[in-house]
Amino acid sequence: MISGPFAFVRTTTFRLALVYSIIFALFSAGLLAYLFQATVGEMRAEAKSRLESEFRTLAVAWSAGGPSRLEQSLLERVLVDLREFTYRFESASGDGIVADIPRMPVEPPEEYGQPRVVIFEIERPGPVGGSEIIPIEALIVRLGDDSVLLVGVRMDERIRQVNRITRVVATAAPIGFLLALVGGFFSARYAASRAESLTKTAEGVMSGDLSLRAPVGGSGDEFDRLAEQLNAMLERLEKLMASTRHAGDSIAHDLRSPLSRLRNQLEARLRGPIDEVSARETLGETVEEVDRVLATFNAILSLSRVHAGAEGKLVDLDVSELCEEMAELFEPACEDAGIAFTFNIASGLELSGDRALLAQAVANLLDNAVKYTPSGETIGFSAILKDQEIEVTVEDSGPGIPEQDLERVKDRFVRLDDARTQPGSGLGLALVDAVAELHKGRFDISRSQSKSGLKATLILPAKR
Amino acid sequence: MHVLVIEDDREHAEFIEKVLSEAGHSVETVDDGAGGLSRARQDQYDALVVDRMLPEKPGIQLVEEFRNGGGTTPALFLSALSDVDNRVEGLKAGADDYLAKPFAPEELVARVEALGRRQSSSEPPVTVLRVGDLEMDLLGRKVTRGEAKIDLQPREFKLLEYLMRHAGQTVTRTMLLEKVWNYHFDPQTNVIDVHISRLRAKIDKEFDHQLLQTVRGAGYCLQA
Numbered sequence: 001m002i003s004g005p006f007a008f009v010r011t012t013t014f015r016l017a018l019v020y021s022i023i024f025a026l027f028s029a030g031l032l033a034y035l036f037q038a039t040v041g042e043m044r045a046e047a048k049s050r051l052e053s054e055f056r057t058l059a060v061a062w063s064a065g066g067p068s069r070l071e072q073s074l075l076e077r078v079l080v081d082l083r084e085f086t087y088r089f090e091s092a093s094g095d096g097i098v099a100d101i102p103r104m105p106v107e108p109p110e111e112y113g114q115p116r117v118v119i120f121e122i123e124r125p126g127p128v129g130g131s132e133i134i135p136i137e138a139l140i141v142r143l144g145d146d147s148v149l150l151v152g153v154r155m156d157e158r159i160r161q162v163n164r165i166t167r168v169v170a171t172a173a174p175i176g177f178l179l180a181l182v183g184g185f186f187s188a189r190y191a192a193s194r195a196e197s198l199t200k201t202a203e204g205v206m207s208g209d210l211s212l213r214a215p216v217g218g219s220g221d222e223f224d225r226l227a228e229q230l231n232a233m234l235e236r237l238e239k240l241m242a243s244t245r246h247a248g249d250s251i252a253h254d255l256r257s258p259l260s261r262l263r264n265q266l267e268a269r270l271r272g273p274i275d276e277v278s279a280r281e282t283l284g285e286t287v288e289e290v291d292r293v294l295a296t297f298n299a300i301l302s303l304s305r306v307h308a309g310a311e312g313k314l315v316d317l318d319v320s321e322l323c324e325e326m327a328e329l330f331e332p333a334c335e336d337a338g339i340a341f342t343f344n345i346a347s348g349l350e351l352s353g354d355r356a357l358l359a360q361a362v363a364n365l366l367d368n369a370v371k372y373t374p375s376g377e378t379i380g381f382s383a384i385l386k387d388q389e390i391e392v393t394v395e396d397s398g399p400g401i402p403e404q405d406l407e408r409v410k411d412r413f414v415r416l417d418d419a420r421t422q423p424g425s426g427l428g429l430a431l432v433d434a435v436a437e438l439h440k441g442r443f444d445i446s447r448s449q450s451k452s453g454l455k456a457t458l459i460l461p462a463k464r
Numbered sequence: 465m466h467v468l469v470i471e472d473d474r475e476h477a478e479f480i481e482k483v484l485s486e487a488g489h490s491v492e493t494v495d496d497g498a499g500g501l502s503r504a505r506q507d508q509y510d511a512l513v514v515d516r517m518l519p520e521k522p523g524i525q526l527v528e529e530f531r532n533g534g535g536t537t538p539a540l541f542l543s544a545l546s547d548v549d550n551r552v553e554g555l556k557a558g559a560d561d562y563l564a565k566p567f568a569p570e571e572l573v574a575r576v577e578a579l580g581r582r583q584s585s586s587e588p589p590v591t592v593l594r595v596g597d598l599e600m601d602l603l604g605r606k607v608t609r610g611e612a613k614i615d616l617q618p619r620e621f622k623l624l625e626y627l628m629r630h631a632g633q634t635v636t637r638t639m640l641l642e643k644v645w646n647y648h649f650d651p652q653t654n655v656i657d658v659h660i661s662r663l664r665a666k667i668d669k670e671f672d673h674q675l676l677q678t679v680r681g682a683g684y685c686l687q688a
Contacts, residue, residue: 294566329645332658360649367652428652461604
């Protein structure tokens with residue numbers, strides 16, 4: 001799909017990383033600019049205000065005491081060894097000079113009393129020999145008596161600081177950008193790899209392996225939720241596929257033999273002499289056989305659909321009413337067969353379920369009981385609420401089922417030897433099991449304690 | 465009865481025509497949905513038998529359009545889809561009954577005849593049903609035969625009411641389970657037969673003339 005040397009440009013990883021780094025870089029640049037302004041700008045402003053205040057002090061000395069007072073003040077200042085400021089004062093006549101700057105670095109202004117800012121450099125002997133160049137920012141003014149005063153402040157310390165800060169910023173910015181790029185790359189690659197793992201799962205599933213599941217990280221983030229949903233979907237799909245396949249297998253397996261039998265019967269008849277009576281008889285038998293095949297086919301189909309969850313819209317349902325109707329429906333049949341039928345149905349049993357399927361399941365249980373319980377025995381039918389679960393039980397005092405066959409009878413098409421003579425597809429209990437599963441319940445078959453026969457219990461979660 | 469069969473599978477249509485004709489009904493067949501709809505609108509039929517899967521216009525749509533256009537002829541859906549959901553969908557579209565393929569011929573005849581009867585009995589409000597000397601008072605919930613009063617359980621009453629409303633017609637076991645008990649499944653034991661024989665014991669046992677007949681291989685028929 002993606003190829004060529006610049007294919008990586010089109011990956012989400014690269015794009016996300018790039019966007020991430022650019023945003024990070026913009027933010028960092030803003031932050032550094034602010035830092036620079038806050039430190040350097042502040043330093044400059046502070047130096048300037050100190051210079052102005054020194055300048056003002058001297059100007060006041062001049063206006064209060066004239067040139068002599070100013071000279072006095074300057075002399076005191078120049079004698080201090082470690083001082084911040086440098087001075088030069090030239091009287092109008094040129095003879096009175098107080099200075100630590102060898103000469104006036106700039107032309108003094110012509111007009112009087114208008115201080116001007118000047119910047120210049122002076123060369124002076126360094127502390128360890130040689131000389132150093134010192135940048136100075138100064139205020140220069142021509143005083144009323146034509147004398148000139150210059151007060152300067154050293155800028156070298158400040159410049160060094162500015163340089164240091166600039167250097168820090170200049171180094172930090174690219175490192176930050178690089179780190180942002182790396183961070184962006186890793187976080188984007190994390191996201192992309194999570195997406196990639198989902199893609200891989202989907203690809204695997206498309207190539208036919210429905211058992212694949214997307215890895216779930218456990219952090220519960222969006223990717224985990226997506227993976228969980230994907231897995232749930234696959235679970236469902238797999239179940240559907242399995243049930244379809246199962247139905248297909250069952251149809252192939254269990255319809256082939258009756259159909260082959262039918263075909264052979266018909267062919268055998270075709271070979272023999274055909275008179276009206278025998279033809280009629282054969283056709284009648286054929287129709288019966290085909291009806292049986294169709295009934296089995298329908299049972300397989302509905303069982304598969306229940307298994308797949310395709311059938312069954314769950315609605316609020318009164319199970320008590322349903323069971324009472326079932327009891328009423330089956331009671332005469334029991335009585336007719338010489339079986340004592342008792343039922344005990346609690347009122348107000350409600351659940352969310354499919355009425356038709358539940359009725360079919362309960363009817364299957366009662367059908368079974370009636371079929372396999374001999375005359376003179378008893379059938380008990382009950383529906384009760386126990387631990388938030390509805391238990392619908394059909395038990396009989398009939399011969400029951402051997403212990404080792406109890407689980408097996410729920411499987412499809414299992415018909416125990418004794419049952420072969422009875423009508424039925426062998427799907428009845430499998431359907432009950434599927435209906436229980438559809439309702440998130442269980443189907444238990446056990447030996448009845450009270451009646452010593454078979455006890456079949458459909459356990460369904462009650463409506464809360 | 466005059467029945468319109470809308471079914472695209474030729475063999476199946478012929479089979480339905482044969483079954484209904486043998487039962488004494490006149491049958492016309494149409495093999496596509498659009499044609500079926502215009503025919504159903506043109507002529508006065510007693511019942512429509514509509515396949516759900518039709519070329520050009522699906523059965524559901526056909527019945528819906530027919531009902532929206534004011535058509536009142538009762539309709540029966542035939543479908544290979546037998547789920548309860550599909551049945552409900554079909555009835556919602558305006559059909560009166562629903563029969564899953566494959567079906568027994570007797571079942572089809574019984575249901576089509578029940579449809580025709582439904583329409584004619586829907587006009588005057590009936591409060592008393594009579595079949596021979598058997599009389600059912602729907603308001604007083606009383607049943608008498610000749611001079612004798614017959615006590616029925618509520619379900620037996622409903623069962624007899626259904627049989628009386630369809631007197632002279634064959635009704636099948638699945639129809640009874642559907643219409644009287646409102647359940648759609650195939651009981652494997654003879655539950656319905658036992659209910660019928662109990663009812664028969666109450667309405668026929670003391671009398672010479674038997675009203676409730678068993679129709680072999682099909683169901684039951686209440687007849688004077």
